[in-house]
Amino acid sequence: MKITDRKGVPDLQLGGPPPEVEPPVEQAVQPKAASGDRVNVSDVARVLASLSSGVGGDEVRTEKVNALREQIASGRYRIDLEAVARSFLSEVLVK
Numbered sequence: 001m002k003i004t005d006r007k008g009v010p011d012l013q014l015g016g017p018p019p020e021v022e023p024p025v026e027q028a029v030q031p032k033a034a035s036g037d038r039v040n041v042s043d044v045a046r047v048l049a050s051l052s053s054g055v056g057g058d059e060v061r062t063e064k065v066n067a068l069r070e071q072i073a074s075g076r077y078r079i080d081l082e083a084v085a086r087s088f089l090s091e092v093l094v095k
Helices: 043-055 057-074 081-094
Strands: none
Touching: none
């Protein structure tokens, strides 16, 4: 089957003129104006934020982590299995 009706499409293999291509029209997307955007924070969120900021855990945790790393590296770190079991059981039995 031969297609003969090319509807104005030039044959580039036969040296026809290059097709005229129009550059794409760019459509600018306009952001919607922020009129009256609001954020509501619940009382619970405020309490949680104040509690987490008041802990100051970064400094304490860093010291503790460094101490544990040193103990592990030197082979002096030992797990108190009875203390772990006691803590686990007290949490399970309380619930």
